Amino acid sequence: MTIKGKKIGFALTGSHCTYEDIWPQIKKLRESGAEIYPIASQTVAETTTRFGVGSEILAHFSELAGRPVITTIVEAEPLGPAKLLDCLAVAPCTGNTLAKLANGITDTAVLMAAKTQLRNGKPVILAVSTNDALGINARNIGTLLNVQNVYFVPFGQDNPEDKPRSLVADMELILPAIECALENRQMQPVLIERSVRAVK
Secondary structure (H helix, E strand, C coil): CCCCCCEEEEEECCCHHHHHHHHHHHHHHHHCCCEEEEEECHHHHHCCECCECHHHHHHHHHHHHCCCCECCHHHHCCHHHHCCCCEEEEEEECHHHHHHHHCCCCCCHHHHHHHHHHHCCCCEEEEEEECCCCCCCHHHHHHHHCCCCEEECCEECCCCCCCCCCEEECHHHHHHHHHHHHCCCCCCCCECCCCCCCCC
């Protein structure tokens, strides 16, 4: 499956420490001929952390994608009726977003975009990045693994010693995971061994 000419929603949520791993993947998608529609949660847009200023992150995201970033529910809602996107990748996908998606909560632009995709029977690809994936969020991952049209970028423990409940997707696998999802397939294996990442 080629992604050339595909309209891909790319949604950023608040796992700020992973953004440096995300930017090259957006570049790869564009270089492969995909059209990128950038979407960001309120946390991304409005929060300043030691990893960057929200407005500057949005500006960089927009530059990489080649379009203004969708940041509100009102802006994201028309994606559904227009049936604009071939798929939606949420990368990184925080535990907060996982939990809300698994429980039908729609209170950010990212969740609205996911809701519209699922309504239209189109793929939603999740690249998990959360410290509680093997804790309270394990049940939400289990729920979403059983939801039609939801797919995961393969993930593993990123630091079992210092963060034993943490799981992070291999962001290098975003593009092939999208290709699989567009063929209605879950990329395998879902659970992978990851190299240990330092706590950021």
